[in-house]
Amino acid sequence: MFRNRLSLLTYAFCLVLLLASCRSYYKKNIKFNEYYRNGEFEKAEQILDKDKKGPTRNNKLIYFLNRGAIAHALGKYTESNNYFEQAYILGEDYQKKIGSEALALLSNPLATEYKGEDFELLTLHYFKALNFVFLNNYNDALVEARRINVKLNALSDKYSKNNHYKNDAFAHYLMGILFESSKEYNNAFISYRNAYNCYNDEYSKLFSVAAPLNLKKDLIRTAQLTGFNDQVSLYEKEFNIKYEEPLNKALYDVVFLWNNGLSPIKEEWSINFVLVKGSDGMCTFVNEEYGMSFPFPMESKEGNGGLGDLKMLRVAFPKYVERIPLYNSGSVKINNETYEMELVQNINAIAFKSLEDRMLREFSNALMRLALKKAAEMALRTQNQDAGAALGILNAITEKADTRNWQTIPHSIYLTRFRLPEGKHTLSFVAKSPFTNSSRTYSIDINVKPNRVNFFTFSTFDTKIN
Numbered sequence: 437m438f439r440n441r442l443s444l445l446t447y448a449f450c451l452v453l454l455l456a457s458c459r460s461y462y463k464k465n466i467k468f469n470e471y472y473r474n475g476e477f478e479k480a481e482q483i484l485d486k487d488k489k490g491p492t493r494n495n496k497l498i499y500f501l502n503r504g505a506i507a508h509a510l511g512k513y514t515e516s517n518n519y520f521e522q523a524y525i526l527g528e529d530y531q532k533k534i535g536s537e538a539l540a541l542l543s544n545p546l547a548t549e550y551k552g553e554d555f556e557l558l559t560l561h562y563f564k565a566l567n568f569v570f571l572n573n574y575n576d577a578l579v580e581a582r583r584i585n586v587k588l589n590a591l592s593d594k595y596s597k598n599n600h601y602k603n604d605a606f607a608h609y610l611m612g613i614l615f616e617s618s619k620e621y622n623n624a625f626i627s628y629r630n631a632y633n634c635y636n637d638e639y640s641k642l643f644s645v646a647a648p649l650n651l652k653k654d655l656i657r658t659a660q661l662t663g664f665n666d667q668v669s670l671y672e673k674e675f676n677i678k679y680e681e682p683l684n685k686a687l688y689d690v691v692f693l694w695n696n697g698l699s700p701i702k703e704e705w706s707i708n709f710v711l712v713k714g715s716d717g718m719c720t721f722v723n724e725e726y727g728m729s730f731p732f733p734m735e736s737k738e739g740n741g742g743l744g745d746l747k748m749l750r751v752a753f754p755k756y757v758e759r760i761p762l763y764n765s766g767s768v769k770i771n772n773e774t775y776e777m778e779l780v781q782n783i784n785a786i787a788f789k790s791l792e793d794r795m796l797r798e799f800s801n802a803l804m805r806l807a808l809k810k811a812a813e814m815a816l817r818t819q820n821q822d823a824g825a826a827l828g829i830l831n832a833i834t835e836k837a838d839t840r841n842w843q844t845i846p847h848s849i850y851l852t853r854f855r856l857p858e859g860k861h862t863l864s865f866v867a868k869s870p871f872t873n874s875s876r877t878y879s880i881d882i883n884v885k886p887n888r889v890n891f892f893t894f895s896t897f898d899t900k901i902n
Contacts, residue, residue, distance in 0.1 A: 460839040461495075462701040468502070472844050473698060473897045477509045494549045497526045498842055501556070504563060505844040509895070513567040520564045524583075527557040545838035555786045556842045558587055558604055562849075565614060566693075569891045574618050581611040581627075601642065601790050605634035606781035606849065609651055613691055616658060617889035625658035625667075643785040648778035650853045652677060687855035688884055692768055692775075694865070695895040697761030697847030699783050702839040706752040752837040753795070756788050761847050762898035763867040763876075768852055770863040777850035784847045846895070858886045871900050 462469060471480035484490065484506065490499035500523040507516035561580045568577035584607045595602040612627030632655055635647035652675045659667040660679055668679055710722050766777040860883050868875040882892050 460701070460703050461841070462703070462839065462843060465843075469843060472506070472509075473899070475897065477506055481506045481510065494546070495840060497523055497550050497552050498840060500526065501552075501560060501842045502844050504560065508563050508567060511570075513570050517564050517567045520560050520567075523552075523560055524557075524564075527552050527560075546836055546840070550838075550840045553787070553790055553841065554591060554601065555604070555783060555790060556845070558584065558607055559783065559842075559845050561587070561607070562610060565610065566891060566893060569614075569617075574614070574888070577614050578618055578620075581614045584611055600793050601786055603634050603638055605631050605639045605645070605647075608634055609648075609780060609851075612654060612658070613889060616654070621658050621661040625655070625662050625664065628655040628658055642789055643782045645779055645782050645785075648780055648851065650778060650851060651780075654853075682855070684855075686857055688858060688886055689889045690854050690856055690882070690884060691889055691891050692777075692852050692854075692863075692865075693891065693893045694766055694777050694850040694867075695846035695893060696763060696766075696850060696867075697784075697899060698759045698897055699841070699843060699845045699847055700756040700758045700787050701843055702754045702837075702841045703757050704752050704837040704839055705755050706750050706835070706837070708750050750835045752835045754791065754837040754839055756791055758784055758788075759847060760900040761896070762869050762871065762900050763896060764870050766850060766865060766867045768854070768863050768865055770854075770856070770861060773854070775852040775854045777852050779848060780851045781846075781849040783845060783849070787841075856884045858884055860884075865894055867896055 468480050468483045471477070471483065481503075484499070484503055487499065490496065493499070500519045504516045504519035504523060507513075507519060561584045565577045565580040565584075568574070568580065584604075588604060588607060591602045591604075608627050608631035612624045612631060615621075615627055616624035628651060631651055632647050635645060635651070639645040640647070652671065656668055656671050656675070656677060656679045659665075659671065672678055712722055768775045768777070860881065862879060862881050865878045865880055866875050867878070878894065880892070880894060882890070884890050
């Protein structure tokens with residue numbers, strides 16, 4: 437009898453594992469992701485065009501973020517900003533729907549609307565600001581800079597822990613460049629100083645991203661432009677850098693941004709528990725692999741040794757999987773000069789840290805789902821043992837982690853800054869790979885315009901193949 441029950445239990449668990457191994461959000465959209473990764477943006481856009489229900493599903497925030505990213509990649513900057521604005525409104529006005537939240541507790545989090553990670557909702561302003569810059573609309577680019585500032589203040593109020601992602605150094609840095617491009621030097625200095633403090637106090641510890649040399653030069657320069665001579669002396673001494681007045685007034689600033697790789701994807705990992713009956717109505721869910729055991733008050737009737745005695749539990753959690761970029765360093769070469777790219781944003785590290793910070797909440801939500809599911813199962817078992825067991829298997833099958841995330845943003849962002857005369861130029865961008873001990877050179881045409889900070893971006897999506 438024991439062997440028969442054990443065989444039934446083993447069979448049931450195998451069935452659960454087979455049926456519960458539903459594809460992650462990334463794998464469900466694998467064709468779109470492959471087109472994007474390969475730079476086939478028109479084909480990726482066609483997939484989104486065919487998704488007529490995309491703007492109405494629970495994943496509509498990701499739909500609009502992807503549409504914005506694709507339009508940006510295709511140079512459709514106005515269209516891109518229209519999509520990003522819809523994503524921005526969703527992120528700002530998201531309202532929890534009681535029905536879907538309750539359904540999530542009885543099934544899984546995919547029943548709720550995806551409301552975005554904090555860093556995702558900040559990154560959309562990066563793309564929006566660049567879109568406006570490329571449309572020569574610096575005023576609206578500044579609007580995005582101010583929206584970033586509002587979001588950063590909200591983040592700081594939302595989290596009190598010092599080791600939490602609650603500030604964004606690159607967002608401050610981007611604001612500074614945008615303010616400087618509009619000759620708002622006082623605001624630029626404040627933004628650069630905030631960026632430096634964030635890199636120095638938070639990013640260097642949490643994400644291993646130090647304050648870039650270019651930022652230090654920007655901070656000293658704008659302090660000089662605003663007449664803050666004491667700040668010039670302070671930072672010259674701290675950075676061991678001497679301010680140099682630009683001698684050639686016919687040279688104009690170029691900010692070159694490199695979007696490297698692709699952000700991590702969310703996958704699911706789960707823990708399967710076997711229920712061990714105890715005395716006084718207590719049961720314990722045991723997982724020997726991870727050394728876990730959770731006592732649980734649960735009234736149950738002894739079964740007859742059949743299917744009704746099979747009680748099982750599966751708890752699912754999200755995890756990030758890094759897509760390691762093929763390249764980890766780069767440089768720009770022009771007019772016999774070389775300018776090294778500096779890491780200014782590590783979206784991959786921020787994603788992992790953000791999920792780590794909320795894993796306690798994820799675990800609590802999973803246990804709440806457990807409690808409700810087992811309560812419903814046991815209530816049914818008192819009426820029909822086999823029906824209760826069937827509900828237990830269904831509960832295990834429907835237990836899913838939320839694997840949704842915005843997967844068309846960079847793994848990391850690099851920046852360098854230099855000055856060139858007005859007109860058309862051809863520069864060489866060199867990307868270096870630590871895995872192949874080789875480099876790849878791209879030839880890029882740019883057009884430098886006078887009396888402004890000129891922005892240029894370049895993206896690589898190559899990923900290390902394991």
